[in-house]
Amino acid sequence: MKILFACDWDFTLLYKEIAKKLNYELNAICFGVINGKIFYEKYKNDGFEKCFFMQDLVGELKKGIDSRDWVEVLKDIAKYEKKYGRPTLNAAAMSDRTYYYQPRTERARRIIKTYKKLEEFIETIRPDLVLTSGFGALPFFAISDICQSKRIPIIYPLNSRLENYHLPSFTQYEESETHGINNEIIPKKASIVKAKSLIDSFNKNPKKPVLESLLSYSHFKFSFGHLYRFFRYIYRYYFSKTYYGDHTKNPPHIKLVSEIETRLKRKIFQKLISYQSIPDDINQWFYFPLHIQPEYTTMICGTNCIDQIGTLISLSNSLSISNGIIVKEHPGMIGRRNMNYYETIKNIPNVRFINPSTSSFELIKKTKATITISGTAGMEAILLGKPVITLGNVVYNSYKNILSLKKIPRAKWGEEINYYLQNFNNNYEELIDYIAKIIDQSFSFNWIEPQDNPEKVLNNENIENFYKFILKQINLISKDKNYGKTSIINKSYL
CATH class of the missing domain: 1.10.287 (Helix Hairpins)
Structure with a gap:
């Protein structure tokens, strides 16, 4: 079996160890494509049969991205958007926080060249399986598109937002018909017991999932x-x-x-910043935590909610005049937005901008519902038995007791929210069943930037747990020729 590892920067440290084990135990031929010159030069001969430097593949370090006439580029845009767009390849630029802000023509030229070069690369390697470390850069997003179109399984460890449990994802989005939680499967008794313990423990002493607890500001x-x-x-x-x-x-x-x-x-x-006070009638307010930006969670998973201020205005216009929205800044964004951003939020009717040191868990418990684009706060609210409204792609959209508005026109948000809240009923047994299904179908390991957390990620136990996750996927692929294979269906061209 030929396996390609798409390594973004320091994830090379983890993936090279997995490549060694796969080569030794399965005699797999492992290739690596590494983003970041330091990691390429240091590890190109460590664990991989052959290694490639991503920036060389896509021609990033060479001047003249695409010097052709713009009319010729337009022809390629039509061709590639028909093949990969949903309905536009602008999503590929949004996956990369740097390219997203480039001028339109330069951005388009970069995208087309990247797809062309990586198509040639994938065709040359012809891997049976691709393991990627993410999609937060244009080349990695393009590799995923190309693999899907060629029916090559490409696997990404998707964080379930529950402790350190991960699911296999086969597309760039947190939701798909081919991955996520299968609600039809009956969970094991041991998983049910563990789920009940986890929920009860979380309600007594709520904690962030492992991935977020390891993030330091x-x-x-x-x-x-x-x-x-x-x-x-x-x-x-x-x-x-x-x-x-x-x-x-x-x-x-x-x-x-x-x-x-x-x-x-x-x-x-x-x-x-003059933060506003928490209202006395907090039970009539909704909690909306701001997301980090620019970031994959809003630029890709957020669908049409990348503009958080515009989203708050739509929500404010959708709620009853007796309700309001409490907004809290993400700790990683303090100092990264300008003062006008916060003043604009404070001027939205029925919105209060509170101190970011306020406990999210207390806000979730006391407010009417939690509204999030694609954040972990939604899963935390689920565990606490509170109503959850999501606006984007997120793995826990599979829980039937939440309201997903991602496909609902904004003009209808109000009636959908009213109906949901009027009929909301936190069923403890259903919650246990759902959490048990996550535990049953996922794998427990720490998956975060290894260089920042070597003791948590690169220890032998964690490497072995991650290896078991990959090994399981390989076994499933060998048993089912369609496992992990997805196809891009561009409905805008049908």
Whole structure:
């Protein structure tokens, strides 16, 4: 079996270990395509039969993305959007926070060239299976599209938002007809017992899932380690040329200004922002936690809710005049949005912008319902037996006791929300059954940037657990020729 590992930066550290085990135990031929020159140069001969540098494959480090006449590029856009669009390939640009902000023509040229180059690459390798570390960059998004069109299983470990349980995902989206929770399967008794224990424990002492608990925002503080890394950055950009030409790496002076500006804004904003008070009739209010932006959770999984202010305006117009929306900033975004953003939110009718240090769990418990685009707060509200309204693609949309508005026109949001809340009934047994199904169908391992969390991700036990997850997928593929294979159906062209 030929397996291609699509490694984004430090996920190479984990994937090379899996490649070694697959080669040793299954005699699998493992190829690697690595994003990030440092990791490519260091690990290109470690665990992989052959390795490729992503930036070389897509021609990123070469000048002249696509010098053809724009009329010729337009022909390719029509061709590739018909093949891969849903209904537009702009989603490919939205997967990459850097390309998303580029001028339209430059963005289009980059997308077309990336798809062309990677089509040629996949055709040359002809893998039986692709393991990817995400879709938060244009090349990885394109590889997924190409594999789907060629009916090659491409697997991504999708976080269930429950502890550290992961499901296999076969598309770039958290929801699909071919992955997620199968509600038709009866869970094992052991999983039911574990689900009940988990729910009861969470209600007594709610905790973030492992992935989010490992995320630290202490990197905003200044230390001598930051100074060392900055001088190392200068060396790699100007002297070793490791970062030069990489679209994800700004010149050192721009990076320095950006980092200083963010830290100053964090300090200033927390002192200057006049947060609003929590209303006395909090049980008549909805809780809406803001998402990190730009980020995959809103740019891709958020469907048409990438504009969070516009989304809040639509929600405000959809709710009863007796209701309101409590908005809380994400801790990772403090200092990254401008003051006008917050003032605009505060000026939306029936909206209150509260201090980000307020406990999310307390807000979920006390408010009328939690509204989220694609955040973990939705799963937390499910566990606490509270109403949940989602606006985008998210794995727990499969739970029948939540309201998904992603396909509902905004003009109808109000009546849908009213009907849902009037008929909401938290059924404890149904909740246990759903959580048991997640436990039954998923795998437990830590899957987060290995370099930031080596003791949690790169220890032998975690590597073995992740390997079992991959091995299970390989076994299923060998038994069922259609397992994990998806096809892009572009309905806009039917």
